[in-house]
Amino acid sequence: MIMYGGGGGGAGKDGGSTNHISDGGVVLKKGPWTAAEDEILAAYVRENGEGNWNAVQKNTGLARCGKSCRLRWANHLRPNLKKGSFTGDEERLIIQLHAQLGNKWARMAAQLPGRTDNEIKNYWNTRLKRLHRQGLPLYPPDIIPNHQLHPHPHQQQQHHHQQQQQHNHHQHHHQQQQQHNHHHQQMYFQPHSSQPNTPSSSPLPSPTPLNANANSPSSFTFHTPTANLLHPLSPHTPNTPQTPSQLCSTPPPPPLSSPLSSPRNNQYPTLPLFALQHSQTNNNDANFTFPRPPPLLQPPSSLLAKRYNNANTPLNCINRVSTAPFSPVSRESYTSFLTLPYPSPTSQTATYHNTNNNYSSSPSFSLNPSSSYPTTTSSPSYLHSHYTPSPTSFHTSPVYSMKQEQLPSNQIPQIDAYNNINNFTDNERQNHNLNSSGVHRRSSSCSLLEDVLEEAEVLAAEGRDRPSKRRNLTASPPNHNNNNNDNDNFFSVSFGHYDSSDNLCSLQDLKPQEDESLQMNTMQEDIAKLLDWGSDSGEISNGQSSVVTDENLVLDVHQFASLFPADSTAVVTATNDHHNNNNNNNCSWGDMQGLS
DNA sequence: AATATGATCAACCGCAAGAGC
DNA sequence: AGCTCTTGCGGTTGATCATAT
Numbered sequence: 001m002i003m004y005g006g007g008g009g010g011a012g013k014d015g016g017s018t019n020h021i022s023d024g025g026v027v028l029k030k031g032p033w034t035a036a037e038d039e040i041l042a043a044y045v046r047e048n049g050e051g052n053w054n055a056v057q058k059n060t061g062l063a064r065c066g067k068s069c070r071l072r073w074a075n076h077l078r079p080n081l082k083k084g085s086f087t088g089d090e091e092r093l094i095i096q097l098h099a100q101l102g103n104k105w106a107r108m109a110a111q112l113p114g115r116t117d118n119e120i121k122n123y124w125n126t127r128l129k130r131l132h133r134q135g136l137p138l139y140p141p142d143i144i145p146n147h148q149l150h151p152h153p154h155q156q157q158q159h160h161h162q163q164q165q166q167h168n169h170h171q172h173h174h175q176q177q178q179q180h181n182h183h184h185q186q187m188y189f190q191p192h193s194s195q196p197n198t199p200s201s202s203p204l205p206s207p208t209p210l211n212a213n214a215n216s217p218s219s220f221t222f223h224t225p226t227a228n229l230l231h232p233l234s235p236h237t238p239n240t241p242q243t244p245s246q247l248c249s250t251p252p253p254p255p256l257s258s259p260l261s262s263p264r265n266n267q268y269p270t271l272p273l274f275a276l277q278h279s280q281t282n283n284n285d286a287n288f289t290f291p292r293p294p295p296l297l298q299p300p301s302s303l304l305a306k307r308y309n310n311a312n313t314p315l316n317c318i319n320r321v322s323t324a325p326f327s328p329v330s331r332e333s334y335t336s337f338l339t340l341p342y343p344s345p346t347s348q349t350a351t352y353h354n355t356n357n358n359y360s361s362s363p364s365f366s367l368n369p370s371s372s373y374p375t376t377t378s379s380p381s382y383l384h385s386h387y388t389p390s391p392t393s394f395h396t397s398p399v400y401s402m403k404q405e406q407l408p409s410n411q412i413p414q415i416d417a418y419n420n421i422n423n424f425t426d427n428e429r430q431n432h433n434l435n436s437s438g439v440h441r442r443s444s445s446c447s448l449l450e451d452v453l454e455e456a457e458v459l460a461a462e463g464r465d466r467p468s469k470r471r472n473l474t475a476s477p478p479n480h481n482n483n484n485n486d487n488d489n490f491f492s493v494s495f496g497h498y499d500s501s502d503n504l505c506s507l508q509d510l511k512p513q514e515d516e517s518l519q520m521n522t523m524q525e526d527i528a529k530l531l532d533w534g535s536d537s538g539e540i541s542n543g544q545s546s547v548v549t550d551e552n553l554v555l556d557v558h559q560f561a562s563l564f565p566a567d568s569t570a571v572v573t574a575t576n577d578h579h580n581n582n583n584n585n586n587c588s589w590g591d592m593q594g595l596s
Numbered sequence: 597a598a599t600a601t602g603a604t605c606a607a608c609c610g611c612a613a614g615a616g617c
Numbered sequence: 618a619g620c621t622c623t624t625g626c627g628g629t630t631g632a633t634c635a636t637a638t
Contacts, residue, residue: 032606032632054623070624071607106626117626118606125628126603133602 029063033072037062041069042077050078075116082114086123094120095138099145 029037040062048055050073053066062069075081086094090112097108103124105117112120131138139145 030608052623066623067609067625068607074625075606103627121627122603122605130603 026057027063028057028065028068030068033064033076037064038072038077041072045073045077075118080114081116086115086119090115091123094124095140096143098124099139099143102145 033041040060041056041064044056044060044062048059050070053070053073056062056066056069057064064072093111094108097104097111101107103121105121105124108120109115109117128138
């Protein structure tokens with residue numbers, strides 16, 4: 001067992017060999033890596049692939065522990081790493097992702113090809129400190145962070161409540177993480193909260209007062225465009241044009257803990273009251289309203305996956321636009337954000353094109369100074385650009401013969417949808433009721449429910465047994481030992497943006513079982529979200545959620561599907577009828593057959 | 597020029613999940 | 618079921634560089 005020395009990390013002072021630790025006679029080195037060590041590690045990975053990091057020391061004599069090797073590889077040596085500052089688009093994407101995910105660096109990194117979680121984390125912490133010192137809000141006013149939507153009066157109760165909930169180890173773990181994030185975020189999003197006990201060294205700032213900066217009067221207001229109030233359950237995008245970040249981001253994760261046991265969790269919170277007060281007192285905008293935010297849900301990922309496989313969809317990837325339920329940024333508001341008096345490093349880095357990158361295969365965002373976005377401000381044109389991936393920037397010639405399935409899971413890129421989102425103009429989309437993919441959009445705010453029901457219907461009709469074990473939906477690679485073709489195809493999808501080899505680039509390559517499994521699992525989560533939405537929003541008041549416990553929450557989708565007859569048209573119809581009579585984004589579970 | 601401060605980077609740590617036995 | 622090992626994640630720390638005073 002490696003016995004690390006106490007205290008924090010940090011590089012050695014002499015550029016390398018400061019801390020030596022003993023591992024059963026083997027002296028393991030700490031501190032900065034040397035070029036020779038890098039070469040040893042790279043050669044090892046080149047030959048053996050990633051994984052089994054502890055074997056590196058055994059097989060190569062490299063005096064580094066496995067953890068250190070893995071970190072070094074993932075953050076510095078692996079191919080396709082982007083070096084250099086974040087581009088402006090990347091920065092904005094980080095902000096949006098953080099608003100959605102919190103301190104989920106690895107998941108954010110998955111959205112930023114070539115970037116590591118460590119980079120993002122460092123960037124964010126630096127930004128955090130800077131903005132806090134300057135009294136600026138962390139997020140532009142148009143980005144409503146997940147946690148900021150949380151109702152304050154319940155936060156402490158929830159915290160206490162969560163501490164009492166330790167029924168499920170898995171759940172408890174994620175609750176701890178949520179608590180952790182929540183705790184941190186509380187520090188700067190809860191103006192009236194008491195100062196938490198934070199280490200002085202923490203980059204996290206103390207609470208930012210509501211009016212911390214007169215130059216940012218909208219810091220804590222909720223400027224929520226009406227267009228953004230479309231039911232985020234809907235798999236269809238609102239009329240609001242998609243920002244590049246929205247196009248790139250994937251939907252936020254499903255609730256990791258039981259949404260019913262924690263009805264006011266962080267995922268789908270209700271609106272804090274302080275903002276209302278602030279808005280009432282400080283916002284002079286006569287048109288300002290304080291609409292309740294939409295139920296914070298997203299299109300069922302299962303549906304997204306299903307639609308990927310729709311060969312008739314003109315753009316396979318376009319459907320995977322995030323509804324960004326916590327950051328409904330309209331184009332206008334997006335540009336307004338860009339013109340905020342932020343001392344943003346964007347101005348220094350937005351034109352960075354990664355020209356110094358040593359990796360020819362490194363993907364880079366090509367900032368297309370397109371004029372397709374209406375320029376409403378005097379900001380530079382590139383700030384209005386949208387992602388336009390340059391196919392020529394993805395010439396992949398991997399340095400190492402690394403197995404794709406062995407790439408770090410946090411670097412598996414999501415299927416991005418930068419391209420061709422503007423095939424239709426906004427007006428065209430609106431006039432034709434099209435979403436960004438050109439698919440007709442339902443106007444129903446209950447469309448998610450409909451979709452869930454439809455899926456349940458399909459599943460019920462199929463009547464086949466499904467694996468009940470939940471699979472982690474995060475884009476983690478399959479088991480290393482499983483080198484079947486399915487995995488190959490899986491990664492053909494995942495790495496489509498990286499690899500120019502012929503076997504890539506279509507989600508249709510997903511094998512049916514993969515797709516089914518994905519759908520099944522995502523549907524479970526969608527249902528959980530739906531339930532959570534009902535319990536959390538407070539607008540579904542039939543009491544269903546109050547009697548649902550953790551035990552019966554973990555229902556297999558088959559069970560859910562079995563609740564419906566094979567022909568559940570009536571159910572969907574009833575739901576539609578319900579919706580037609582209710583513009584309040586509500587769907588009552590009482591309207592569903594089999595759930596009463 | 598010396599010092600202080602801030603920003604960035606790279607590395608460490610502990611913890612937890614998952615796989616395998 | 619319980620243990621061990623591996624892996625991954627998020628938080629933290631300290632060195633180094635840049636800039637301001």
